[in-house]
Amino acid sequence: MAADLTRQSSTIRPVHPFPARMAPSIVWEVLAMHGQKMRVLDPMVGSGTTLVAARIQGHEAIGFDTDPLAVLIARAWSSDIDPLELRRKAREVKERARRRLRELSLGEAYPSRADEETRAFIRFWFDPLNRKQLAALTQTISRVRDTETQLLLWCALSRLVITKKVGVSLGMDISHSRPHRVYRQAPIRSLDEFLYSVEKVIKASSFTGVRHGLPSAEVQQVDARNLPLEDSSVDLVLTSPPYLNAIDYLRGHRLSLVWMGYRLRDIREIRSNNIGSEVSSGACIDDGYTSRLLSEMGEMEELPLRVQRMLARYVADMDQVLREIKRVVKPCGRVVLVVGDSTIRGVFVRNSAAIRILAGFHGLVLKSSSRRNLPDNRRYLPPPSSHRSGKQLQGRMREEVILTLKPS
Ligand SMILES: C[S@@+](CC[C@H](N)C(=O)[O-])C[C@H]1O[C@@H](n2cnc3c(N)ncnc32)[C@H](O)[C@@H]1O
Known part of the structure; x- marks a missing residue:
């Protein structure tokens, strides 16, 4: 086996x-x-x-x-995926985009719905040549009629933007959602790499x-x-579930989403509903239930009130998620949750403890719990930042917890 x-x-x-x-x-x-x-x-x-x-x-x-x-x-x-059809369409898109590029001015090199804030964002992250190439490509992809093919072409285009080191933007570490601008000119040209990226999609x-x-x-x-x-x-x-405070997915993803017609304000709206993001603050921590859960998660009093509220919001959000999971799972079904614990401002926060208690509250009984080491290349949690980050703590940050539950 x-x-x-x-x-x-x-x-x-x-x-x-x-x-x-x-x-x-x-x-x-x-x-x-x-x-x-x-x-x-x-x-x-x-x-x-x-x-x-x-x-x-x-x-x-x-x-x-x-x-x-x-x-x-x-x-x-x-x-x-039909590789032959996808390749044929990708070549056609590239050819059309090349033709479109000839008549496109820099002033037009934006997605059609982009407002001024989004345009400024695009100017910051993309050099003029890639702005024009991306505009030509995205305008052409949006005209592809077959929605399945179009989806795969968007994926190929997005792979060129969301990269760790070299891509079509001026940034690095975008794939880890920690983008920072390092280049004056992007290392890769969108039109040159597009077909190669389509091949990667096919291969995967x-x-x-x-x-x-x-x-x-x-x-x-x-x-x-x-x-x-x-x-x-x-x-x-x-x-x-999202690893609390560890990753703000949309911070990196917006570099790609703006080319698909999302404005920054649309993305902010989505982000405010994302569980685990720092913007999700403002929940009540004073009711007995929440404060008990928070105390199970770690030494909350060491954390500023704003962070405690963020944690309370996480708990409230996950409470609703677990209620829904319990509702949809069959009485004879199984629920497996892979949860990463995290370190916030040097305080070790056991998200897994809160999730286990919440699950029990909704009638999901713990069958087993195991810890698993994260390989170094998957250590996405923020680096330890204070005197509390001893060896033991660092060890725990390399772990994720696998909770197997069943309806009672
Ligand atoms: C740890 S990632 C999941 C990774 C996934 N298991 C994989 O293998 O790629 C957590 C996901 O939860 C999503 N998420 C955050 N808030 C959500 C919500 N309210 N409803 C649904 N998904 C949400 C995030 O966008 C993110 O994609």
Whole structure:
């Protein structure tokens, strides 16, 4: 069995960079415990690791996320690809974009809905040549009629923007959602690399070629606190909730989303609803229930009030997510949550403790809990910042907790 799982894990390559992806090995292990065909849900799907693995094994897979780029990536990664048709369309798009480029002035080199704030943002992050090339490409992609093909082309374009080191923007570390501007001229030209990026998308797909007869995966932009699913309709929920305060996904993703027609104010609105982001502050910490939960999470009194409120909001949000998960999972179903604990201003915060208690409150009983080391390249948590960051603390920051629960 182990050899089989290793082989499967090696077949799943990310289609697009995404911070804090779930380790595929966790998904394979969880799926392997359940033989028969299931309806699998990831309500905070991110790049779609759960969906891709579940679909490969013939399960019905459903994913939700509030971040439009996550939705796009998860859809692209879990969808069927016809490589010949995609290549043909990509070449056509590139040719049309080249022609469009000749008549495009720099003043027009913006997405059509961009307001002044968004235009200034684009000028800051993209040099004039790439602004023109990206405008030409995005205008051409938006005219592609077939929505599946269009989705895959957007994914290929976005891969050129969301990179760690070299991409079509002037920034670095965008794929880790910590963008900072380092270049005067972008290292890569959008039109030169576009077809290469399309090839990468094709290569990462597990669903190319002949008809495989697998059920399709469904991905929607939906808030996990309000799931559009019937009661008791899901066999397995497998998800990794946001790692509190560790990653502001939209900070990096907006460099790509602006080219797809999102304005900065649209993105701010989405971000304010994202669980775990720093903007989600303002919740009440005084009621007995919340303050008890907070005290289980760590030494709250060491943290400023603003941060305590942020944690209270996280707890309140996750309370709603767990209520929804309990509602949609079948009485004989399973819930697996992969939770990262975090360090905020040098204080170790056990998100997993709060989630375990909340789950129990909603009638999800803990069956098992295990800790797993994060490989160095997946250590996305912020670096320790104070005297409290001793060796033991650093060790714990390399771990994530896997909670397996079942309805009572
Ligand atoms: C740790 S990531 C998931 C990574 C994913 N397991 C993967 O393998 O790529 C957490 C995700 O939760 C999403 N999220 C945050 N708030 C949400 C909400 N209210 N509803 C749904 N998804 C949300 C974030 O956008 C992010 O994609």
